[in-house]
Amino acid sequence: MNDLLVEQRGAVRWLRLNRPHRRNALDRTLIESLDRAFGQAEGDAGTAVVVIAGQGQSFCAGADLRHLLDVAEQGRDPVRSLFRASALFSRIETSHLPVVAAIHGHAVAGGLELALACDVVIAADDALIGDGHVRNQLLPAGGASVRLPRRLGANPARYLMLTGRLLPARDRLFSGWLHSTVPAADLYGAVQDVAEELAAAAGPAQARVKQLLCTTESLPAAAGTGAELAEFSAHWDATPVADALRAFLTDRREV
Incomplete structure (x- = not known):
């Protein structure tokens, strides 16, 4: 079995x-x-x-x-x-x-x-x-x-x-x-x-959010917010965020 x-x-x-x-x-x-x-x-x-x-x-x-x-x-x-x-x-x-x-x-x-x-x-x-x-x-x-x-x-x-x-x-x-x-x-x-x-909701953002949560869970607040900003920056540089924002705003205009 x-x-x-x-x-x-x-x-x-x-x-x-x-x-x-x-x-x-x-x-x-x-x-x-x-x-x-x-x-x-x-x-x-x-x-x-x-x-x-x-x-x-x-x-x-x-x-x-x-x-x-x-x-x-x-x-x-x-x-x-x-x-x-x-x-x-x-x-x-x-x-x-x-x-x-x-x-x-x-x-x-x-x-x-x-x-x-x-x-x-x-x-x-x-x-x-x-x-x-x-x-x-x-x-x-x-x-x-x-x-x-x-x-x-x-x-x-x-x-x-x-x-x-x-x-x-x-x-x-x-x-x-x-x-x-x-x-x-x-x-x-x-x-x-x-x-x-x-x-x-799967995608690069979700994966990075999970990674971020694991990183910041045990950090003091100041260190955690710093890590959050660093992760945001890395994600922004590595992912076509603008395309996602453009698609979201286009969809809103069509509603």
Whole structure:
């Protein structure tokens, strides 16, 4: 059985984690499959947006704990395999392609970290979301300590990380991060609609905006605004902006 399913819907490429018997827990093989498929999407001129979803009952339940236990019992260090996951999540976050996460069932620990790396997150309203690491005496290794405070705010992130509690997606704690919550039956239709909206705006400006957001997120305000102006200048010089402005103003005159 393929551990990752790939489907093209117009300009939107769906990547579905396919280990339903393990709630799509991340092992080395799945991480490598997702990394490879994501790279193929980035290199395909016909793909403007990537959706990451899960087959079966859950989006992703995190790292495969059986794999981690095997590593421990063999006396090996798990950091190498965890580094691969962390690098993949950073690749998703900084890719020129917009990435949408479609959450249902559970998004826990590494599953939450995967979703945190995406640009837009839509969840079924009954999905359960949380960090969960501390309940198994684990620490995050896929970016949660960095991204969760930035997405939710410092105190909500501390609560989730220090308790390990799972909350339904409709909880107000997630309101500033989730694009929307919808009935489970409507999830994939809602995700495709948003992905197509993102695809309609595809182009050099969108790619640079995503790059800019990644650059300025951790900068002080003065440095961030300076980086913004520098990126504007680079984009202006490299892209026929005047043609786009001319077309926009012409269309307005014709209305």
